[in-house]
Amino acid sequence: MSKHSHDHVHSCVSLVPIFNHLEKEQMDEISATAHTRQFKKGEFIYQPQEESNSLYIVHKGFVRIYRLTESGKEQLVRFLGPGDFTGEMALFRSSLHDSFAEATRDTSVCVITKDELQPLLAAYPAISLKILAEFSNRLEQSERQTTIVATEKVEIRLAMFLVELLEEDSNVATLPMSKKDLASFLGTTPETISRKLGSLEDRGLIRQISNREIAIMDADELLLG
């Protein structure tokens, strides 16, 4: 308790899955190196071409990660909430960012630079193992996302996304982002999202409660197409 009162950085680091369950000594060492930065809605944590040398952990707020394709279209790659992190690519090989990280509302972020983290990784193998586990998850998820976009029709992609959003004991999915971003994430257009939701509602599979809330009436039927 007394710790918390004079060290609010600690609370930031401790909510990150990567750093959970480490020994107290290690936690303190990490906390000492991490610092917090605030971003207002619309500000960028990083942009393409900037040098990439920090791990960013979302503490409060939301961050959307997107790229611009050659043809100028934007594609949402990931969407981060509290506890999620980004910038990890850069920690292990020097490179430039190739995407935008934009705060979608006022957001606070824990920052740990490459130079700060590397000694810790060398000293405490347990941290590396944690990060490896997290990477595995991310990689698997990314490959699954690729598969889905490559093989399923928009309606199925949308249905899968909605069902994944469901929380335990609830049939209401709350969209974490705008429908515009959702369209981009699913590799389609806002128009098509709008129409597909309409069609699903007509068939009684969902009900659109509000702009961001959708009740799932029949998850099984939904996933079958």
Next chain:
Amino acid sequence: MSKHSHDHVHSCVSLVPIFNHLEKEQMDEISATAHTRQFKKGEFIYQPQEESNSLYIVHKGFVRIYRLTESGKEQLVRFLGPGDFTGEMALFRSSLHDSFAEATRDTSVCVITKDELQPLLAAYPAISLKILAEFSNRLEQSERQTTIVATEKVEIRLAMFLVELLEEDSNVATLPMSKKDLASFLGTTPETISRKLGSLEDRGLIRQISNREIAIMDADELLLG
């Protein structure tokens, strides 16, 4: 030289990027734990639902990694040649495979089990860092692949794939897989691949030399669509 003659396993491990540039002592320890397995064309290194507890490093031959979607279609996720590896997901969190790993010709593979590797990771942080770097690459590549599939038309996807295949000082791309698999990898059908290649050839941008070889006449124009 004398090493090689009595320890062919060493040559297997040493060709993997992950394990390069480690100190001799560590290399020897890894080599001691790895063992080699042979697979004939069409045999599976692993299949979905099997427990996932080994790292597989391709030594000779080729392996295609693919999944079956709910709707029964197969999607090629990755294609491995010598030095590439798979199974890494499983090393850091227990789980079941969700994809097929099939040898596309007679193939030899180095195997290191989770139980064998974990102590090494704990003992030598440098190995974890290597693996982390490799994961970063893979993750970035996977996210880029998603972006491309989600935002670009088939013709552009195909063009990008071909151009990436080009070696230094050559304008001939050699396909590492069948066109059927290529179609699957790019999220389209063999028919469409066939037509797009025809169209690109008509426009003088490429020339189809043989089934597996394609000369790129104008890479810049190709990528513009």
Next chain:
DNA sequence: CGCTAACTTGATTAAAATCAATGCAGGTGG
């Protein structure tokens, strides 16, 4: 309260999947 961006709806066009038929090549066994 008004402005802007997000969203919706409709009409049209474009892209690619599907269906169907045939051609081709590489590997196998006689």
Next chain:
DNA sequence: CCACCTGCATTGATTTTAATCAAGTTAGCG
């Protein structure tokens, strides 16, 4: 070594899917 067989590849016709273009409509925010 040749002929066959099987899976791969091509080509054409058609249908399906979703993008694009064009107007509105709504909603949230200053």
